């Protein structure tokens with residue numbers, strides 16, 4: 074004690090300040106540790122963080138109407154510059170006059186030279202379908218368009234005076250936009266910029282989000298209801314038997330996802346094993362075979378099966394270390410077997426339930442292959458629509474906006490879980 | 503043992519057998535009768551079936567054969583939660599997700615006891631084990647000894663007449679263990695409860711119990727009060743298992759007036775108390791406690807047989823001296839003497855003669 078007070082600056086044996094020596098010694102160890110994890114860090118950054126960041130960027134940024142990129146050379150040329158200038162000078166809601174159409178005619182010539190009418194039109198077409206052809210047609214005839222421009226355009230297509238089209242063009246003339254997010258939740262902008270719902274027959278995304286949410290909750294619950302007893306059995310059986318059971322649980326992991334899904338198709342389709350058996354036994358007339366495939370039932374059944382191990386494993390890992398003497402103690406203290414289970418055993422497995430539920434839910438919210446194969450029309454999930462926009466309609470920005478909403482939802486869920494249960498209680502296995 | 507149904511019997515094992523695998527008997531023909539208020543300890547080596555007996559009594563294992571009775575009623579078909587038996591587990595089994603208070607409250611809640619009554623009982627039980635101020639903690643926040651007390655309080659809080667304890671002190675250090683031994687016996691006697699206590703620590707068994715049942719191989723080898731068990735072991739297993747013991751092997755030469763003359767394997771003769779031998783010619787294992795051996799010529803009895811011994815080692819242990827001798831070819835023959843002012847300290851290499859009272863030297867089964 075007196076030593077430290079008399080000599081406040083502690084030094085090492087060779088007289089260097091102790092703190093500095095310690096820091097240096099630790100820094101070296103830290104560097105070495107950092108170098109060891111560097112490859113993985115770089116890998117994660119390149120393959121995971123960057124694509125997500127790019128996706129998020131794409132959901133609010135689309136330069137289809139502002140920039141043309143030559144496919145071969147990669148040369149970038151600004152397009153629609155004249156109409157952009159007109160938009161900048163005139164506030165939203167201004168009736169497009171002769172000057173506006175003159176600017177448009179000028180831009181059409183550029184589009185014709187660059188052969189970019191298609192891609193520019195596609196950008197507008199995302200928000201107002203049926204407009205792509207107007208652009209290609211106008212660009213094709215760009216050299217023949219002569220004053221008065223407005224009439225010339227109307228001659229080509231009456232819709233050129235449509236205020237909604239001009240609202241879309243105004244928004245698209247700046248690459249940054251929130252319109253894809255609006256579209257992702259079935260909203261759109263009216264000609265004067267107010268946000269409103271899209272026509273009822275075109276509302277798909279909100280319903281699909283709701284369905285995805287509902288089916289994911291259902292699947293999570295089903296995996297829990299089926300997986301809890303199995304995990305309990307796994308954890309309490311003698312090792313010899315539980316190993317065999319564990320192999321059965323893990324078996325789905327060892328077979329291809331496609332094989333598993335197809336085998337469900339074989340079982341569930343209307344000419345499938347189950348229907349044949351029911352008809353064979355006489356429980357079902359041949360005319361009214363059960364429709365269990367290509368609808369929500371198919372999606373739910375197949376996904377529950379495929380995601381079951383993700384529920385069983387975390388449950389198993391929390392159940393295994395629970396000493397059987399807890400339940401015995403409860404029984405000896407006077408609890409019936411149900412009370413002993415509910416008050417003593419179950420609370421100790423909550424962490425595993427949380428982990429399994431979170432895992433299954435997050436996986437099923439983003440599940441794609443199985444619903445695509447067995448879901449039919451009514452069993453599609455939001456991820457199928459994302460895939461559709463990426464592969465068929467090529468509206469990447471909308472796909473990105475949908476995906477970002479999905480990601481946001483999952484993150485909120487994660488945050489909620491942390492608030493309610495605590496993420497440090499998560500036991501994944 | 504045949505008349506096991508005495509009127510004051512509280513716990514009875516009647517010809518109980520237990521097998522887990524259908525091939526070997528873990529408990530073979532167990533007969534045991536305990537009166538109300540007794541503190542009985544089951545003592546025995548690992549794997550001798552002690553826990554199994556306790557589990558059958560508590561209802562977690564079923565007896566393969568035989569009858570277990572509590573207060574005269576067969577409990578074979580009564581589920582564990584209706585037996586009203588308090589139990590302290592080896593690992594305490596305190597519910598980790600509940601506070602100490604909730605742990606103690608649990609047996610009262612499942613019995614639908616009113617809240618105010620419950621509070622009072624929990625408080626009393628915690629104070630009984632001097633843990634009154636720990637009610638809000640969780641088991642993980644307590645030391646081993648504190649957890650042990652809570653486990654005890656939890657087993658007692660619903661006022662069972664019978665309490666089972668399976669090696670409750672196994673995880674504690676020596677000092678704490680001794681303190682808890684004292685506290686448990688005091689509590690048991692002041693509350694008047696009947697206790698079945700399992701241990702494989704023989705000191706614990708001897709100091710705590712009214713009676714000790716020595717288990718081996720699924721059989722009660724001897725059931726007696728601690729002093730009888732120590733001084734009058736009925737077979738060589740008990741003699742070996744309880745306390746320190748010297749054994750010499752030989753053959754009975756003759757039995758006269760309750761004294762057996764045994765010829766040791768190297769030809770020497772000694773006088774013994776024939777416990778497990780009945781006729782001349784039988785092989786026997788002779789057992790003598792180290793503190794009953796006399797080497798002071800002046801104090802040896804007239805006319806008895808003595809043995810020659812060579813001192814191999816002298817160990818000073820503070821309160822006693824421990825001397826290792828070579829006797830009749832046995833290098834592990836121990837003599838214990840009190841550290842008194844006039845006590846002789848033997849030197850290694852010294853040759854002495856040793857003897858004992860014939861009744862202290864017990865001729866047991868070979």
Ligand SMILES: Nc1ncnc2c1ncn2[C@@H]1O[C@H](COP(=O)(O)OP(=O)(O)OP(=O)(O)O)[C@@H](O)[C@H]1O
Nearest residue numbers: 522523528546547548549550551552553554555702
């Ligand atoms: N659940 C079980 N299944 C099969 N065999 C068992 C089981 N429990 C105990 N045994 C066997 O029964 C025998 C007696 O076990 P028991 O637990 O009663 O011993 P114990 O006297 O309590 O030992 P210890 O002092 O080590 O606790 C042992 O051979 C053990 O292997």
Ligand SMILES: [Mg+2]
Nearest residue numbers: 552553554668
């Ligand atoms: Mg045991």
